[in-house]
Amino acid sequence: MPLSIRECAPPAFAMRRMWRRFLAYRAGVLAAAYVLLLVLVALATPFLPGPDPRQISDEVMQAPSLAHLLGTDELGRDVLSGIIHGIEVSLTVGFAAALAATIIGVVIGAAAGYYGGALDLLVMRIAEIFQVVPSFILAAVIVALSGPGLTRVVTVIALLAWPQVARLMRGEVMRIKGLEFVDAVRCLGVREPVILATEVVPNALAPVLAAGTLIVAQAILLEAALSFLGLSSADLVSWGRMLNSGQRFLYNAWWLSVFPGSAIFLTVLAFNLLGDAIGVALNPRTEA
Amino acid sequence: MPQTKPPILQLDDVRLTFRTRAGTVRALNGASLTVHEGEAVGLVGESGSGKSTLARAVLGLNPERSSRIEAGRILIAGRDVTRLSQAEWEAARGHPVAMVFQDPLSFLNPIMRIGRQIAESIERHAPDRRVEQRVGELIELVKLPSSLARAYPHELSGGMRQRALLAVALACEPRLLIADEPTTALDVTTQAEILALLRDLREKLGMAMLLITHDLGIVASACERLYVIYAGRVLEWGRAQDVFGAPAHPYTVGLFHAARADRDAQGRFATIGGEPPDLGETAQGCPFAPRCPKAMAECARAMPHASVLADGETHAVRCWLYPPTRESETAVERLGEA
Amino acid sequence: MGAPLLSLRGITHGFRRSGGALVTAVRDVSLEVGEGETVALVGESGSGKSTLGRIALGLIRPDTGRVFIAGRTLGEMSSGELRRARVAFQPIFQDATASLNPRRTVRDLLGQALRQRGADSIAELRIDLLESVGLRPGRVYLERYPHELSGGQRQRLAIARALAMQPRLIVADEPLSGADVSIRGQILNLLSDLKKERGLAYLMITHDISIARAFADRVAVMSQGQVVEQGPAAEVLTRPAQDYTKRLLAAVPELR
Numbered sequence: 075m076p077l078s079i080r081e082c083a084p085p086a087f088a089m090r091r092m093w094r095r096f097l098a099y100r101a102g103v104l105a106a107a108y109v110l111l112l113v114l115v116a117l118a119t120p121f122l123p124g125p126d127p128r129q130i131s132d133e134v135m136q137a138p139s140l141a142h143l144l145g146t147d148e149l150g151r152d153v154l155s156g157i158i159h160g161i162e163v164s165l166t167v168g169f170a171a172a173l174a175a176t177i178i179g180v181v182i183g184a185a186a187g188y189y190g191g192a193l194d195l196l197v198m199r200i201a202e203i204f205q206v207v208p209s210f211i212l213a214a215v216i217v218a219l220s221g222p223g224l225t226r227v228v229t230v231i232a233l234l235a236w237p238q239v240a241r242l243m244r245g246e247v248m249r250i251k252g253l254e255f256v257d258a259v260r261c262l263g264v265r266e267p268v269i270l271a272t273e274v275v276p277n278a279l280a281p282v283l284a285a286g287t288l289i290v291a292q293a294i295l296l297e298a299a300l301s302f303l304g305l306s307s308a309d310l311v312s313w314g315r316m317l318n319s320g321q322r323f324l325y326n327a328w329w330l331s332v333f334p335g336s337a338i339f340l341t342v343l344a345f346n347l348l349g350d351a352i353g354v355a356l357n358p359r360t361e362a
Numbered sequence: 363m364p365q366t367k368p369p370i371l372q373l374d375d376v377r378l379t380f381r382t383r384a385g386t387v388r389a390l391n392g393a394s395l396t397v398h399e400g401e402a403v404g405l406v407g408e409s410g411s412g413k414s415t416l417a418r419a420v421l422g423l424n425p426e427r428s429s430r431i432e433a434g435r436i437l438i439a440g441r442d443v444t445r446l447s448q449a450e451w452e453a454a455r456g457h458p459v460a461m462v463f464q465d466p467l468s469f470l471n472p473i474m475r476i477g478r479q480i481a482e483s484i485e486r487h488a489p490d491r492r493v494e495q496r497v498g499e500l501i502e503l504v505k506l507p508s509s510l511a512r513a514y515p516h517e518l519s520g521g522m523r524q525r526a527l528l529a530v531a532l533a534c535e536p537r538l539l540i541a542d543e544p545t546t547a548l549d550v551t552t553q554a555e556i557l558a559l560l561r562d563l564r565e566k567l568g569m570a571m572l573l574i575t576h577d578l579g580i581v582a583s584a585c586e587r588l589y590v591i592y593a594g595r596v597l598e599w600g601r602a603q604d605v606f607g608a609p610a611h612p613y614t615v616g617l618f619h620a621a622r623a624d625r626d627a628q629g630r631f632a633t634i635g636g637e638p639p640d641l642g643e644t645a646q647g648c649p650f651a652p653r654c655p656k657a658m659a660e661c662a663r664a665m666p667h668a669s670v671l672a673d674g675e676t677h678a679v680r681c682w683l684y685p686p687t688r689e690s691e692t693a694v695e696r697l698g699e700a
Numbered sequence: 701m702g703a704p705l706l707s708l709r710g711i712t713h714g715f716r717r718s719g720g721a722l723v724t725a726v727r728d729v730s731l732e733v734g735e736g737e738t739v740a741l742v743g744e745s746g747s748g749k750s751t752l753g754r755i756a757l758g759l760i761r762p763d764t765g766r767v768f769i770a771g772r773t774l775g776e777m778s779s780g781e782l783r784r785a786r787v788a789f790q791p792i793f794q795d796a797t798a799s800l801n802p803r804r805t806v807r808d809l810l811g812q813a814l815r816q817r818g819a820d821s822i823a824e825l826r827i828d829l830l831e832s833v834g835l836r837p838g839r840v841y842l843e844r845y846p847h848e849l850s851g852g853q854r855q856r857l858a859i860a861r862a863l864a865m866q867p868r869l870i871v872a873d874e875p876l877s878g879a880d881v882s883i884r885g886q887i888l889n890l891l892s893d894l895k896k897e898r899g900l901a902y903l904m905i906t907h908d909i910s911i912a913r914a915f916a917d918r919v920a921v922m923s924q925g926q927v928v929e930q931g932p933a934a935e936v937l938t939r940p941a942q943d944y945t946k947r948l949l950a951a952v953p954e955l956r
Contacts, residue, residue, distance in 0.1 A: 094383070254799040257759055258858070261791050262816045262865060263783040276803055408880040549744035550907060554951035576881060579953030620885045623914035631892070631914065633885030637850050653882075 095355045102351020105344040112341065116161040127156040127311045135327050145329040147319065153329060156316050157337050163312040164294045164341060167228055171293035174232035176286040179239020180275070186240065187247030188270045194244070201237035209234040210299060217300055222307045227300060231293045242285050246278035284353035291345035298338045313338050369437070370458065370538045370570050371397040371420060376434035376444075378412075378419055378594075387641045389415040391594035391649070392434065392665075397538060402564060402571045404581035404588035404602070406617070410638050412594035413574045417540050420572075421461055422451040439537070460536035464543035466527040470515040476526045477501070477511030483533035500529040503566070505559060521552035525559065532563070538570045539563075545580065557584050578621045582606060587676075590614050593639045593649035595665065600677030610671055610679040613650045648681070658682055703771030704732040705869050705901050706756055706789065711765035713751060725751040726762070727925040733869060738895065738902040740912035740933065742948070743922035752922070753871050753905045758786040787817070790862035794874035796854035800846040806830070806857060807842040813864035829860040833890060852883040859890065869901045870894075876911060888915065909952050913937050921945045 097103055115122075125131075131150035138145045144153035186197040213230045220226055250256065251274055259273050260266075300306055301314025308315075313334040320330025378390040389412045397403045407413040418424045420436060426448050436444045439458050443451075463469055471479055480497045501508055504525040515523055524544060531539060541560065545553035561584060564571055573585055581588050581602065589599040590611065598611040609615045618624075619632030626632065636653035648654070651661035660666070660682045669686040671677045708731045714724040726748040733739045743749045754760045755767065758774065767774050769785045777785060793799040800809060810829055814822045830838030833856040846854055855875065862870060872891070876884045892915065894900050906912055912919050912933060919937060920930035921944065929942040940946045 254793045254795065255801045257754075257757075258791060258793070258799045258861070259801070259812070260759060261757055261786065261789070262813050262861075263787045264812075264816060265783075273801055277801070408882060549746075550909075550951040551744060551947060554953075557953070577953070578881075583953040617881055620881045621910075623884070623888065623910045625914070629892075631885040631888040633889060634882035635886075637852065638880065638882070 092355050096351055099351040099354050101347045102354070105347035105351065108340070108344045109348060112161050112165060112344075115158060116165050119158055119162060122158065124155050124158075125152045127151055127159045128309075135323070137327075138329055144333045145327070147316075147327070147330055148323065153316070153333055156311050157313065157333060159311040160313040160316065160334070160337065163224070163310055164297065164338075167224065167231070167297040168290040168294040168345070170228045171231035171235065171297075172286050172289040174228065175235035175289050175293075176239050176282060178232065178236040180243050180279070180282060182236065183240035183243025184247050184270060184275050184278070187244035188251055188266075188274060190248075197240065198244070201240055204234060204237045210296065213296055213300060214303060214305060217305045222305055224307070224310065227297055227306060228293075231296050234296075235289045235292060238289065239282055239285055242281055243278060246281060247274055250274050250277050280356040281353065284349050284356060287345055287349035287352055291342045291349065294345065295338065295342050367399040367401070368440075369396045370399050370439055371395070371572065372435070372437040373416065373420070374435040374437070376416070376419065376436060377432040378415060378424070379430055379432055380424075381428050381430070389429075389594050389641060390419070393591065393594060393596050394434075395589050395596060395599070397570050397572050399537065400564070400568050400570050401587065402561075402573065402585045404585035405572060405574045405591060406576065406578060406581055406588055407574075407591040408576055408638060410593075410641065411591045412641075413591050414542055415594075416591070417461065417542050417572065417574050420540060421457075421459060422446055422448070423461075457534065458537040459540060460531035460534050460538075461540040461542065462524065462527050462531050462544050464546050466520075466523040467515060469527055470523065470530070472515055475512050475514060476506075476518070476529075479526075480511075480529050480533055483530045487534045496533070500532055503532065503563065504529045519552075520548050521555060524548065524556055528559070528563075532567070535567075536569060538572065540572045540574070542574045543576070544573070546575070546577075553580075560584060578617060590617070593641060595649055595680070597648075597650065597681065598677075598679040600671070604671075604677035608671075608677075610677070610684060611650075611681045612654050612656050612683070614679075616655075656683060703768065704734045705737075705770060706731075706733040706903070707768035707771075708732070708752070708756065709766045709768070711752065711755060711762045711767070713755060713760065713762040713765075724925055726755070728765070729922075729925070729927050731920055731927060731930070733901050733903050735868065736895070736899045736901050738904060738915060738917045740904045740906060740916035740919045741922060742906060742909065742912050742919055744907060744948070746924075747922040748925040749905050749922045750873055753791075753873050753903060756869075756903060757789055757791055757871050758782070787865050788867055789869045789871060790865050790867040792855075792858055792862055792870055792872040792875045794877045796851070796858045796878065797846060799858050800854065800861075802846055804845075805842065806844050806846075806849075809846075809857065809861055810864055813861050817865055819864075825864070829864055830857075832863065832894075833857070833860040834886070835860070851879055852886060855879060855883075855887055856890065859887075859894075863894070863898075867900065869903065871903045871905070873905045874907070875904075876906070876908065891915070909937065909949060921948065 129151060131146070133142070133146050134148055134150040136142055136146040142152050142154065144157065146152055182197055186194040213234060216230050217226060256269060256273055259269055297312065298314035298317065301312045302318045304318055306312060306315060316334040317331060317338070320327070320334060324331050373393055373395045375392045375394050376390050377388070377392055380387040380389055393412065393416055395405070395416070405413050405416065415424060419431065420438070422443065431444055434444070435442055477497050480500055481493050484493050484496050497511060498508060501511055506522060506525050506529070510518065510522065515526065518526060545556050548556060557580065560571065563569065573581065575581060585602050587600065588602050588605055589596050590613065591597070592613055598605060598609070598614045605614065609618050613634070616632065616634040620634060624632045634653055639649050639652070646664060647662040648665050651657045654661065666680055666682050667686040668678045668680050669684040671679060671684065708729060711726055711729045712724065713726045714722045716722055729752060731739070731752070741749045741752065751760065755762050769788070774782055804812070807826065810826045811822055814825055819825055826842070827838035830841055835841050835853060835856055846857070849857060855878070876887055879887060888911070891902065895902065904911070904916060916933040918930065919933045920927045921936065921942065922928070923944045928944050929936055929940065936945065937949065940949060
């Protein structure tokens with residue numbers, strides 16, 4: 075009987091229920107606020123007061139103080155300024171890689187799931203190969219061979235991450251293509267590619283959105299790791315790079331490692347929680 | 363025909379609400395119903411009528427957090443179970459009521475053999491019994507091949523699953539079996555087999571049954587008395603032969619025509635106009651009034667008391683077309699409490 | 701009389717189970733539906749009646765056997781011709797909720813069908829369609845999503861969409877099973893009105909004998925993938941020749 079009770083609900087109920095499920099996931103709301111803050115700071119970075127993060131000065135290896143809230147490094151560069159400027163790199167890499175991986179994954183997964191057969195077999199085998207290879211090692215090798223650069227890092231991360239999206243998309247598309255409303259549209263004489271694009275894919279995107287958010291987190295972590303190994307261009311201010319130069323002084327200048335490390339940790343955690351929250355919100359079976 | 367046997371189940375003016383974000387839903391609006399020992403009673407209603415909520419209320423199966431019995435009483439074999447908590451329900455061993463559902467799969471453990479599940483049910487109810495022998499008896503009772511004790515639920519057909527669930531339910535030796543749309547998911551021939559089995563079991567075990575269904579045909583073939591429920595209210599009740607012979611409430615009449623796909627002189631199929639009611643609204647009058655072809659001014663104002671119809675004290679209706687008389691009110695009391 | 705609207709000849713179709721075993725769902729079935737005729741396909745679940753319906757709609761290509769649309773086989777047609785011919789057969793499914801894309805409004809759902817047909821003045825036709833299935837006044841429904849309609853209204857909307865294609869045959873797969881008893885009469889009246897007004901033919905797939913009896917000109921009884929008996933409805937349902945039909949009729953609880 076609970077079903078028929080839900081049917082008495084007013085029209086906008088489904089949307090609101092989605093919102094409510096999202097809000098009920100407290101950690102997700104906190105994470106969303108944090109991510110929003112990051113984005114705002116990144117956008118405002120050029121207008122913020124404070125020293126250029128590349129600016130060398132005489133005040134080397136200073137512990138956190140009022141003049142330098144998070145201290146300075148061995149060349150006298152301000153750590154806080156570095157972390158703020160690093161947001162841009164992390165978010166750019168994260169969003170660009172996730173977007174690229176999601177687009178590739180959606181297209182390939184949808185085609186494989188809808189048309190099946192040899193195409194499906196081929197795509198899924200390729201996806202498996204990407205998934206069994208340890209992604210970090212592969213990324214490191216590719217970047218080491220082809221040279222550093224933000225675009226290369228993004229490309230490599232996207233190439234490594236699309237199979238997750240493709241698998242998810244394939245499953246959803248396979249489920250939805252068997253539903254009656256797709257058959258009904260087929261009986262209207264609509265062509266198959268149009269059915270796939272206008273009927274099936276829009277209904278399959280919800281879980282992919284959650285997965286895409288998780289990929290942002292993976293990408294940020296991977297970029298940091300590559301930078302940490304020195305596999306990114308030297309003139310970029312990035313958290314991984316700061317961590318790389320800081321770790322040599324871990325015992326006499328802890329702030330050089332702890333602050334960039336925390337930035338990475340918090341940001342990756344936030345995107346993971348956000349992805350979870352989106353997943354929960356989009357799943358109508360979870361009760362808030 | 364006054365009932366001689368004592369009631370096993372009595373619902374007395376039960377009002378039950380669900381709290382939802384959309385507001386309060388009045389699932390039961392003063393529902394009364396009696397099942398006597400050994401009797402087969404049908405509860406007929408459409409989706410949203412409250413028939414399953416009523417059945418679940420009897421076993422305390424409505425969610426404790428969101429549902430509340432606002433008024434009225436539920437008595438099982440004379441014991442008041444209206445306000446039992448979840449914990450008290452669980453402690454109520456040897457409960458005389460068992461239930462089977464439309465979808466047996468959601469009530470059978472998918473990774474446990476059928477025989478084991480029946481055995482667990484026996485152990486919970488009467489741990490001192492010789493379990494193995496009893497499992498065999500129960501499987502035989504529901505006419506399943508004994509080899510199926512070692513089968514898993516997914517290996518069975520829909521009809522066999524319903525039999526298996528019945529065996530689990532019967533392990534508690536219930537005096538009342540509540541069957542909620544037990545055959546709706548089944549084919550007609552399988553449905554006929556299950557209904558025959560239920561009839562057979564009742565005869566053998568002397569068990570009472572409350573059969574919840576939307577299908578009047580099933581009630582006709584399986585029940586002695588019936589209640590017609592609409593928007594959480596019982597509109598008409600009585601002996602099956604009386605109600606079927608002369609349905610009184612316009613809703614019941616409409617249901618019968620619709621179920622038979624009757625046509626009028628112009629060849630139109632019989633319909634009940636309009637849509638089922640919104641249970642969120644406070645219904646003052648008769649909930650069927652907005653759809654009723656014979657609605658009068660009184661109907662929107664208040665729900666009438668029951669009136670017993672002329673053909674003996676076995677058939678009653680709540681409808682302004684049959685104004686209650688003083689004599690009939692007392693008769694209704696007798697009918698309910700007998 | 702020309703060729704029948706739909707003719708199925710010697711249709712056999714099987715499915716491969718996940719275990720790999722081949723299950724024959726439909727076995728050598730021949731069936732015809734003439735212009736304006738209502739044929740009820742009666743049987744229990746697993747009898748193959750829904751598979752046969754999907755074959756008639758062109759959603760499944762049968763393993764063997766031929767499907768004729770107005771006398772021409774599907775094999776003779778180009779894929780464009782096939783798409784156009786198939787449009788003359790429209791489905792109504794049991795579960796109207798599942799047969800409507802949840803993300804499209806009523807306006808969208810009907811517009812899609814009308815555009816597909818190449819209709820002009822879509823806005824007017826949309827309203828006409830809604831009102832012809834009893835959703836009056838039509839404009840109040842335009843912006844609603846399927847989940848904002850009641851069960852009966854959803855089934856009406858599904859029927860309106862089918863009508864948008866100006867079909868000659870409606871393949872209705874258990875169109876009343878999802879509806880409450882009190883709604884059944886409304887839908888049955890609508891279907892029989894449309895039959896009268898538009899000369900529609902129906903292939904009515906149902907397990908409900910009372911619907912077949914009330915609605916059909918001819919009845920075909922299916923069991924285990926085969927048509928075991930077919931003929932005029934009055935004859936098959938009152939004097940069944942086959943044991944299976946007798947058993948089926950006996951199993952229905954009578955309400956008289």
